[in-house]
Amino acid sequence: MHTAERTAADWFTEAQRSYAEKHQGCPWCNGQHRVHRVVQGAKIKFVCQRCDFQVYFDAQTKRYQFIRGEPLSEVSETMLGYPIYQDAPSN
Numbered sequence: 001m002h003t004a005e006r007t008a009a010d011w012f013t014e015a016q017r018s019y020a021e022k023h024q025g026c027p028w029c030n031g032q033h034r035v036h037r038v039v040q041g042a043k044i045k046f047v048c049q050r051c052d053f054q055v056y057f058d059a060q061t062k063r064y065q066f067i068r069g070e071p072l073s074e075v076s077e078t079m080l081g082y083p084i085y086q087d088a089p090s091n
Contacts, residue, residue, distance in 0.1 A: 008064035011055045015046040028053035028069035 042060040053069030
């Protein structure tokens with residue numbers, strides 16, 4: 001899925017680009033509207049709500065770190081197992 005040659009700095013650059021160009025997009029799972037950009041002091045991080053991809057840059061230490069995203073599966077959108085657009089069966 002993703003190449004091992006990418007560094008944490010590469011992933012951070014890609015996360016910035018995806019966030020801006022893909023409307024809060026995730027560079028790992030390629031989804032839109034699912035990434036939060038968080039600034040905590042000198043740290044900037046991008047976190048995907050769907051696949052749990054995370055990448056950090058600490059401007060104080062000039063260090064980058066990233067956590068790989070999880071593989072996505074086709075799971076139900078509700079805890080009852082029904083897609084959101086489908087009516088629940090009547091009893």
